[in-house]
Amino acid sequence: MIYTLTLNPSVDYIVKLEIFQLGELNRTVDEAKFPGGKGINVSRVLNQFGTRSKALGFVGGFTGAYIEQYLQNEKIDSDFVQVEEDTRINVKLKTGQESEINAKGPTITEENFTLLKQKIMQLGADDLLVLAGSIPSSLPKTTYEDLVKICSESNAQFVVDAEGDLLKKVLPYQPLLIKPNHLELGELFETTITNAEEVIPLGKRLVEMGAxxxxxxxxxxxxVLINSETTLLAEVPKGEVKNSVGAGDSMVAGFLAAYVETSNIEEAFRFSVASGSATAFSLGLCTKEKVEELLSQVHIKEIR
Known part of the structure; x- marks a missing residue:
């Protein structure tokens, strides 16, 4: 079973205006709302492929109830820890260019965190946990480390989609997959990356460190996909980029859906790239139909 973890989920409120005037009354021309958070995105994309998952994390108040109901309507299981304060609302303001206002989120108590750890202690060798996104300020900075230690002790596999020190500190516990973009990889090694060739030696170092x-x-x-046995380079499909939000989460979900089904790394990589592209070319998260449409455009070659 795949479990996804979102420590600080949100209700994302998307507001489109012709023009925004500061200090004036502004009226929307379009608006939408849906659950936000990297782990939740992974669950929603997995659901597109018919791959079951269960969403974990912290929710509270009317916004938390909205997230639970939304996932239930999409037939996605969840087992959130309830907190006292409301789940945050993030506002995405689209006026030709996009501006974001992200809320801080609720306070997570030590008792809340203990309840989450107890849920993760139930995972076993047939389970996989996806840890994605940032850690709320009210939780310890060692939160990811604490959680992957639990997975390591129970032989549950895990995937981490995070940046900087969060990522570095989990590598010794041997995550099944990590997915930095080239900017995050560059920041990790204090360099600038402009092409795939520059990725390869740094990716190999991450494998040596445990990934x-x-x-x-x-x-x-x-x-680029790198592991101890192979290095694969994928060309991405061509299309109009409409949305970058959720593309990385879609890559993680596409990889896992195919890997669980086939155990084939190259096929999982192909689905990963197609899923990320399908989301980038859509206004929301990708659909199975859009991913399948793009699969034939993902050309993969092995770098020797």
Missing amino acids: KNVIVSLAGAGA
């Missing part, structure tokens, strides 16, 4: 599989996305310039 079983590393996928690095380079936006329109392709993607």
Whole structure:
């Protein structure tokens, strides 16, 4: 069973206006709302492929209830820890260019965190946990480390989609997959990356540090997968980029859906790239139909 973890989920409120005037009354021309958070995105994309998952994390108040109901309507299981304060609302303001206002989120108590750890202690060797996104300020900075230690002790596999020190500190516990983009990889090693060739030696270092599989996305310039046995380079499909939000989460979900089904790394990588592209070319998260449409455009070659 795949479990996804979102420590600080949100209700994302998307507001489109012709023009925004500061200090004036502004009226929307379009609006939408849906659950936000990297782990939740992974669950929603997995659901597109018919791959079951259960969403974990913290929710509270009327906004938390909205997220639970939304996932239930999409037939996605959840088992959130309830907190006292409301789940946050993030506002995305679209006026030609996009501006974001992200709320801080509720306070997570030590008791809340203990309840989450107890849920993760129930995972076993047939389970996989996806840890994605940032850690709320009210939780310890060692939160990811604490949780992957639990997975390591119970032989549950895990995937981490995070940046900087959060990522570095979990590598010794051998994550099944990590997925930095080229900017995050560059920041990790204090360098600038402009092409796939520059990715390869750094990706190999991450494998040496403990990662079983590393996928690095380079936006329109392709993607690279590196593990101890192979290095694969993928050309991404061509299309109009409408949305970058959730593309990385879609790559993680596409990889897992195919890997669980086939155990084939190259096929999982192909689905990963197609899923990320399908989301980038859509206004929301990708659909199974859009991913399948793009699969034939994902050309993969092995780098020797």
